[in-house]
Amino acid sequence: MHLMVNPEYSQHSQTNHEPEISVPEPPQDPIPARQQFSLLMREHHRDLQVYTRAIVKDHHAAQDIVQDALVVAYGKFDQYDADLDFGKWLRGIIRHKCLDWFRKQKRTPIADTEMVDLELDLAAWQAARDDGKDPMLESLVDCIAQLPEGLKDVVIEFYLQEQSGAETAERLEISAASVRKRLERARSQLYTCLTSKSSRHH
């Protein structure tokens, strides 16, 4: 039904003045820092995982350690100098964490010298990777492809198909010792490949 409403009275809501609903700005988080950190993390985590795994030889432990290290690193992020090598910084933390882990596992930690070697190896590898910014494992795949057939097979079976040594031997119809030897050779060749800039495909 059509109501004739007195226009004077249609403005009554003016008296009910609602406060503006505005949410004040929070104190600013170092959001840019967080994003920054995330980016760095994304960039380096593979390397760090590989590195850590090389130390503790255990994938899951490596992941946990890297995670913890990253958390700690984030807490210290305000102290981080952007000029520093993020990876290096993290690896320092990782090393400590690894030591803790060895302690907890009651295992003999790898020797310091070994750790240093690892560091150097990785440095070399990263250097080959155009300042370490290329995805680490991509170049690895490339290098694998360049392996001679026999070595390649064994790498694929053992590492990529995640077969055990015995299974690989059976598959490839070679002896277990043979598998071992071939793997060593493969690794060596791969390393050469990885650390050589010319190995990279564009």
Added chain:
Amino acid sequence: MADKNNFQPSAGQNPPAPKGDHLVDSALAELGRMRTDADEDFLSRVEAAIDAAEAKPQPLETDSVITPLHPRSRRKPRLHPAAYLGGIAACLAVGVCFYILSQKSDATSEEAHISLADLTDDSHIHVVDTLSSVDIAESELLDTNTDTLISTLSEAAETQTLVLADGQLNFNTASSGIVWDTAASLSNENMDMSRFSPAQTEWSAYPGHTEQQDFKFSTPEEYVGKMQELAGSADEIALLGSLLMAEGDVKGAIEQYRNAINHLPDAPITEARRKTYVKQYAQATTTLARQYADEGKYKESIKLIENVVRPTVDPGNEEARQLLAQMADPEHYSGALTPDHLEVLRNMQYAMRASQGFIDIGDLTQAEAEFYRTLNSDRYNLATNMGLAINERQKANYNDLGIDQTRASFLEQVAEGWELPLPESTENEQVANTDSRNLVTSYFIDTELPQITPQPGAKIRFGAGTSKFDNAEGFLDIKQTNFDLFNIGKINIAGNTHTKDHVIRRELALDRDEHTLPFPGYFNGRLTRSAIQYPPLIDNVFTSPLAEPLSTFSIDVDTASYTNIRRLINDKQPISPDAVRIEEMINYFSYDYPQPTGNDEHPFAFAIETGTCPWNGDHQLMRIGLQAQDIQRAQRPNTNLVFLIDVSGSMQSEDKLPLVKESLEILVEELSENDSIAIVVYAGSEGVALPATSGKDDRKILTALKQLEAGGSTNGGAGIDLAYKIAQENFIKDGVNRVILCTDGDFNVGTTDDKELVELVKTHAQDGTYLSALGYGTGNLNDAMLEAITNQGNGTYHYIDTIREGRKVLLQEFMSTIVTIAKDVKIQVEFNPQHVQHYRLIGYANRMLNPEDFQNDQIDAGEVGAGHSVTALYEIVPAGAPPIDRQEITTLKYQKPIATTPSAPKMELIDSDELCTVKLRYKKPNANTSIPMEQPVTYRDTDWQDTSADYQWASAVALWGMHLRQGDHYGKENIPLIESLANQGKSTDPHKRRSEMIDLISKWQEQK
């Protein structure tokens, strides 16, 4: 677990691996494990871990508490006293703890000396490893002695960073030696710089958000100075925030606290301050959030709280977390309560206030608009619906709501037969050319209206429906569209043909304040009784039996005139003579007439008494009493009743629906298991309020009665059809089947027009379901209609103004009301001229019938219910008494009187001792032919003083009635006679009705 990579021989050392071997091995293994989403999984796990870590207060985060409200000497900000006190209190509470410690640091020393005298019970000392954020050492001051403390700290201090949590003391890292700041020291302008390690060459601070670059200082003085400066300005901002908070400007306070926090540089030295600001910020935010929550703004509230529980703000804030929990808890905050809803509530409250305001000033249109506006928000809002009903009622008082289609058409129909004879004059020719409406209006205003002379002090009020206007013009303005021409002649009401006179008389004979008079033209308005000079009730005059030996009248058991007079006297209103129907006054009372004996074939018994006339010694009085057969309650036939109750808004007042309910409750007590009662309502709500229920289910019936409510609009419904339908469904053969209509006059029972209604009622009456009506309220009772349909419906019509009357009608006269003994009952008395010179029937002024009507079964007459009694008084001038003054005889020119009256043909007198013969004709309730009954009467010369109490009482009533009608014509000296007659006639008076009348007479005398 077997690491498949590790399948070197377990014993012994590994041979030195070739370069990169381990790394590649690891890389290959990783490659093997690589899945497409593995990376993302890992990264998101790490992110989550970071988030979790952030939520925990980290000792090294900027989370120390100190209150900075240490007024700086340079400036004296004006604080609100509360803020000031709060600040001071906080300062005192905390400040003491933070008294500067005069530390000395020895750059190369491995020890940290802390003056324990300055530490308090609240102090904690933690030694924390910055790298791993692991507590290395912690001590409670209370249970540590000095030495242990120092040694603990020294040990820790060696290569680690020292942090004292709880904001007590902060230490910065240093590569060699210890430096530290005290947060409190910022307030001390004379900070001892020597405690800064000389080895430290650089001090840095992450800037507050006001600056973009990190601070770097090369001297402690610079560092401290800058920090002091920035902290100082941040202090002021925070102070402002506290001020605003104390004033109640929570939003402003939040803003200021935020500014303070952002303004503060991020350094260990300022951590304590930051924490304080954060706490204040959190508190203000929580307060505002709580406010929002109370207003139903849950989203906004939650957003606010989230600002507080951010990891970097104050995640541990109990109050904020509690509020969050409360918002999820429906017991605290109703999920349904939204700002919209609150807005609606507010709007409605406003609208209700506005509407009431409108009603108060009489602007009902606006009020209604406001109510509908509210209903748009809340369809079922009770207050609004009540308000609407009240508004309707108000409107009914002011507006033309009473005019509905049926009434208009009915009244039009009434007016149809009327035509205004055109005045014959040249003026009228002119007039004749004008609109007929104007003609009638001007005729009425110019001619008719001036002839209406109101009683002194009274007003003529015109109205239709429930409107009342104080001037005819106003009324006419509105009513012009309803004009009809009228003619003088016969009109049709409810199927019967009546003369105009009769109609008017009949209408005016009803004791109401207002009447629907079919006046000329449109004027079917109502004129209040007090204002109008009625066409007089023409009393019967003394008649000679030679001229007219037969006195014929229709009996009527109505009693309304008496109840009306009673009301007028109680209300101190003047009594118009034409309000007085003497026969109704007499019939109001019950008399001790003998019941018809079982042998009688008739359900009636005469009770005729003669005697001298109290007010005229020469005259005689004959009291004819007719007693209808009473039925013992136990013998009464089974009754099927359907109450059709008007529940329109106008029925709300005390003397209407509540009275209906009360009076019906009385009736319900009378019913038994063989009776059936149902309640149908109309006009307001519709339908069956109580389906046909056995009379023994008192509780059920009474509950249904109690729940009847008046209100809502006056739209009609299927009221009467439904009522009849139920009556038919529960029809009791050889029982009493009635529809009883209870109304205050608004008649929209569901028929489209009144002809239809009357037809309906008539048809059902013929089938055995009668219609009776009970009128309530002193308002606009549409009696003409009610009377018409109860007539056609072979029922009775009673007006109930008090519960006492209700009790009388429904309980004490229950039998009579419900059980009709006979219908169309007429009386004819033939007087013997030998003994009667003149006779005069007292009362029954509008019940007279023509002599030939007595035998005419077509002529409608009154009904008599079981147990009713009817009384008629004749005043007789006996033969030989002095003749009365009469002016009826004119002298004829062409005839000479050879008998005492000229108009009668010469008759031979038959000898008899009888005074007269009283004859009765009645029909059985379901019959159409009348049955005669008669009783001859011989005069018994009894002095009135010796007559029966009933005789005297009836005389008293009659005399008072005559006095009321003719005023001082009877002289004041009759009053004592009335009183003595009344007192003598009072007799036992079980219901105190006669006493009541005696009181009324005194009251009436006082008012004269």
